[in-house]
Amino acid sequence: MNYEIVESFSQMAREKRMDKDMLAGIIEDVFSMMVRKKYGQEARFDVVVNMDKGDIEIYLEKEIVEQVTDPNLQIDLATVRKKTDEPLGVGDDFVEVIDLQSFGRRLVISAKQNLNQRIKEIEKEVVYNEYSNTVGDIIVGEIYQIRKGEILINHNRNELILPKGEQIFRERYRKGETIRAMVKEVRKSAATPLVVVSRADPKFLAKLFELEIPEIYDGIIEIKGVAREAGERSKVAVESHDDRIDAVGACVGMKGVRIHAIVRELNNENIDVINFSDQPMVFVQRALAPAKLKSIAIEEATKTATVVVDKDQVSLAIGRNGQNIRLASKLTGYEINLIKEGVEEEYDMDLEEFREELGEPLYERLLDEGYETARDVIEANEEDLLLIDGLSQEKIASMKSMMKLELEEADIEDEEESDEEEVSAEEPASAGEAHEESSKAGEDDEESSKAGEDDEEPAKAGETDEESSKAGEDDEEPATAGEADEPSTASTEPNAGDEAQETPVDNDTKKKS
Secondary structure, three states, X not given: OHHHHHHXXXXXXXXXXXXXXXXXXXXXXXXXXXXXXXXXXXXXXXXXXXXXXXXXXXXXXXXXXXXXXXXXXXXXXXXXXXXXXXXXXXXXEEEEEEOHHHOOHHHHHHHHHHHHHHHHHHHHHHHHHHHHOOOOOEEEEEEEEEOOOOEEEEEOOEEEEEOHHHOOOOOOOOOOOEEEEEEEEEEOOOOOOEEEEEOOOHHHHHHHHHHHOHHHHHOOEEEEEEEEEOOOEEEEXXXXXXXXXXHHHHHHOHHHHHHHHHHHHOOOOEEEEEEOOOOHHHHHHHHOOOOOEEEEEEEOOOOEEEEEXXXXXXXXXXXXXXXXXXXXXXXXXXXXXXXXXXXXXXXOOEHHHHHHHHOHHHHHHXXXXXXXXXXXXXXXXXXXXXXXXXXXXXXXXXXXXXHHHHHHHHHHHHHHHHHHHXXXXXHHHHHHHHHHHHHHHHHHHHHHHHXXXXXXXXXXXXXXXXXXXXXXXXXXXXXXXXXXXXXXXXXXXXXXXXXXXXXXXXXXXXXXX
8 A cells, every 4th residue: 555655646746746765755744644633743753755765654653651641752671572572661752653544534625735735836936947958948838728919838738828918019829829929927916826938028039040050150250239029120249259250151151041930930029130339439430230330439428329321211211101220229238329321301290299299288389389390399498388278397398309200200201202213214114105106006007008909909010019019118117116116315327227227228119120
């Protein structure tokens, strides 16, 4: 029976991934509790658990006396003589082996409850220690439940949570799929430890680089910084500690095979890999790629960088919805201020465009104070704006930043629309000319064909007339084909070719005539 008990405990330990020594300690504690409840708190005993042989033995020590006053702690000499032949006398200690079947049902139920509680505590501690040591590492699990806003992942029979905020934007998950994520946080809770994993954290991208690129894993190439907007775009700064190895080339791989593996894992997220530099000006310039910068001014005290760019490079420097300049600012740690060069008048918007954001009362008060455009508000002194009712420093800062962002986006959209209008204005004109010339060529072909049909009947009387009419048709066809093929390129070369073709025809017709 003892062997069966130990074997059941061993099976439980394997399922719960518990250590053998830890299990032996739990068994000793459980049976010690049973002995104390039956024989009292002052009972002297010893519990021996042999996990290899599957034995559990409980030894209870009692004092030999002439007259027993406490049966749990004392035993008389007559009873000792019946149980053993050892020469023991009054005052000696008698060691008695307790049979496990002597414990009653109530003690067994109580021991079971105590055992379950201890196992749950140990299990929670094991899970917490296991994942606390793997924070920042990538795990591979299986999606077993999709809730509203969060994904539950099964990993080694433990439940991990992928919250909504840690998921990649626009990524879709299905039950039963295998998923890779990074252990971000482990928190203790009343039930089981809460293990939070992430796919949107910048460290997850850095770990993927470490897995896919051996040079980073070996420490030859170091990731100096990561700026990421999950699902959209990321910028990674790398530095090589070996002059023979190009950091960016090693990360990209042959024909982009290494970086493409990471891009596919991140749902086709755009990744920019740049070389790190200790010089802030060079680092800011590389971070704002692919935009070409005119000049950069760095202020170390305020950690700001003032960048001057041409008007045609503004959209590249800012990026879609300001994404490129935001990521560059995160990566470099500098607040980047963009200045356009060669723009005489800055783009502005009427204050009425912001009526809904400002609210009717504040909008009316700003108009009364003489602020008619967004740039009037942006360039106004903070002291003057604080005199207006309903405005505080925080409100003024948020209002100015909102108007700046709107002006930048509207300016970019206006430039793109003007470029599209120029292109669209040129293309229809050239297409129309080609269509007009080709239609004229078609009309000329029809006229020539009709002329040829009219000439066929009289040509039967003499072969000379037929040959001359054919020669006339040959004269017209190269000219019209040249006009139809190249309507917009009115150069001197096609005309010279036409003359070269017309001259032999005239000689033939003269000879035949």
